[in-house]
Structure formats: C-alpha cells, structure tokens
Amino acid sequence: MTGEPVTAKLPSERLKYDKSKAKAPLTRGLVVSRAKPPMLRSQSDVNSGKTEVKSDGATSSGVPPEAVTKGEKSAVGNKDSVPTCRATRLNSKSDPPLIEIKGVGGLFNSVLVGYQDPNGLTRENKGSVFGWSTLVDGADEGVTSFTFNANYVPITPSSGSTSYCALVIKPPLTVSSEVFEAFKSPARDSRRSVQSTDSLKKFLKSKGMEVVTSCCFIVSAAAPSTPAKKSR
Numbered sequence: 001m002t003g004e005p006v007t008a009k010l011p012s013e014r015l016k017y018d019k020s021k022a023k024a025p026l027t028r029g030l031v032v033s034r035a036k037p038p039m040l041r042s043q044s045d046v047n048s049g050k051t052e053v054k055s056d057g058a059t060s061s062g063v064p065p066e067a068v069t070k071g072e073k074s075a076v077g078n079k080d081s082v083p084t085c086r087a088t089r090l091n092s093k094s095d096p097p098l099i100e101i102k103g104v105g106g107l108f109n110s111v112l113v114g115y116q117d118p119n120g121l122t123r124e125n126k127g128s129v130f131g132w133s134t135l136v137d138g139a140d141e142g143v144t145s146f147t148f149n150a151n152y153v154p155i156t157p158s159s160g161s162t163s164y165c166a167l168v169i170k171p172p173l174t175v176s177s178e179v180f181e182a183f184k185s186p187a188r189d190s191r192r193s194v195q196s197t198d199s200l201k202k203f204l205k206s207k208g209m210e211v212v213t214s215c216c217f218i219v220s221a222a223a224p225s226t227p228a229k230k231s232r
Helices: 177-182 197-206
Strands: 067-070 084-088 098-102 106-114 128-132 136-138 143-147 161-170 210-220
Touching (some): 084 210, 098 210, 106 197, 136 143, 161 197, 197 210
Antiparallel strands (some): 067 084, 106 128, 106 161
C-alpha cells in the first residue's frame, strides 16, 4: 500500500556522542549487545483444542458448525486493532459461507481459498479459489458481514473435513472478466488455481494491494441422516 514518505534520522545519527555535553570521561571496555528478537512461530492450519486461533489457523475442536478466528494485525485503520471474524453457514450445500468481521474499515473485497487436493499426501498452501466477494464497505466500528457472491462453488466435502480461508484484500482487487470466466470452472479445477496464497500475496503486493487479514475455518462433511424407526 502506498503512502506519504516518512523522513527520520537513523539510529546511528541520533546516538552520536557529543563530547561537549559529557559529564565524565568515557570508560572503555564495556560491550553492549542488542537483544535478538524472538523467532517467529509458524501457524498450522489446525490449532488443536482451541476454537479461537490467529490468522491462517483454523478451529478444530470437534469440527464445530461455525468458527471464530482472530486475524493478524491490520495494516490499516487503528494500528493496535486486531481484526476478529466469525464464519457461519458452513454446512449449506449451495449457499456460500457468511463472514462477519470486525476491525477492518473502508473498502475491501475477499477471496475464498482452499486446498486444491484436500485428500492428497502433499498439500500446497491453499491455492484453489472457491469464490470472490463483491466490493465491501467495512465499518470503522462494529461488525461488517459479507459473503462470496461471485463464481462460488460449494465447499462441503463428500467425506472428512478440510479448511478454507477468506482473504481480506485492501485496496479491493479488481478482477477482469477473463479471470471470472476461468473461475466459472468446477471446484478444484486447474483453472481455479493461483498456485498458493503466498503467490497471490506477492502478486497483490506488486499491484499495491495486500491481504490485511484472513479468516480461516474448517468445514466437515454432512452427517448421514438416520432413518426414523418404525413403530410396531
């Protein structure tokens, strides 16, 4: 994202020693070392035993019918705000999930991504597109709801469970008609592949856009209906 350039003195310029202001002679031999920052921890898709996880994680306690996730810090708006989101309507066979998000204001849109091959031994980083949202005007305060009303394909697996992520993009990504045509193909078709979310983020960055947060959740196969017992 672009902005006004910021001019600031480098730490080396601010910390130059001024002999005229010294109250005592320098003592040599002392070495001050800079503390190393803690190593970043990677976030797995499934955060076992928790229903509230950080961005790019997914709820996993018994595969709940809805998920509440905590997003990464937003690069827009209040720098101290951490977007939170909630995914509902996850078990519909035709309707897209409904995302409720708080902490992201202004115009944005979202893309729903998931695994190209959820049953494969090697899983790429969610490179298949399952739907786009139209333009959303997020509330500076309160909750904003949106869904995926463009080129959506059902996400309920035939068996087991798998995870998906709603990537929130600012400024909004404008998709060409040719891309929309390609995404009219069936679910997990190669034409729906963006290789990985990392590749998509790099592309967005090159165009002056970014994924400010993501809302990830797990969807499970519908439980088989139990036939009613006949009374004797």
